[in-house]
Amino acid sequence: MPSNRILEQKKQVVSDLTEKIKSAQSIVLADYRGLTVEQDTELRTALRKAGVEYKVVKNKLTSLAMKESGLELDEFLTGPTAMAISSADAVAPAKVLSEFSKKFDKLELKVGVVEGKVIDLDGIKALAELPSREVLIAKVLGGFNAPISGFVNVLNGNMRGLVVALNAISEQKANA
Structure with a gap:
């Protein structure tokens, strides 16, 4: 049984993550298993430049936060899962992660959420093909x-x- 301190920390993580999910324009979940440290660093740098927050949170905590946000994505929360969240640009996470999934075969996209609606892998790829916000x-x-x-x-x-x-x-x- 976890201590009260650890339990409170986990509740805070779920609460913070729930707020980010609710305010997000888009979210993309990916399996990063097999990426080298250099590849992961390159990916994180590209996401940071695009204004996208990239984090790895335990699947159980992510599941709780998703449920609190009104999303049901438990079937995609298996294995190591990274989450790219953007509250400013709905296209940026899909664009950067799609580009890197082509570059690094080990990075596998799982599912996306755009303005509260779940999109599949084809939807993520279609979103990634859209021009940037500035071009539009x-x-x-x-x-x-x-x-x-x-x-x-x-x-x-x-x-x-x-x-x-x-x-x-x-x-x-x-x-x-």
Whole structure:
């Protein structure tokens, strides 16, 4: 039977993890078994640069936190499980982990959660193929800008036509 101190520590871990899960845009679970220390360090560095928190928590504690968050992922919580959590960018964990799973065969993706909805391996790969948030914002802004640019060109064309017509009339009156 664990001591009260250890029990309190575990309760705190579950509570902290529950808060992170509830506030997460996306979560990806992966089996990291077989990665070398250098590979794991490289993976952690890439995730940190992308603003993704990467942690390994005991499966039982992760299961409790998931259940408190309204998720049922016990079937995926077998063997060593690492969790990549992002509260800012829904695409970042899937993108980085998919890239590294191609680079390192030992890293196996298990399941993902995007805005509270569970996605399978195909969903993670599809999410990883999406462009980054900045690229999507740029495309949307470009889409907004295109009609405005076209409208300005139409207005300029009408003004040019008016100026040409006025010049023609003034030349006609000057010749007459």
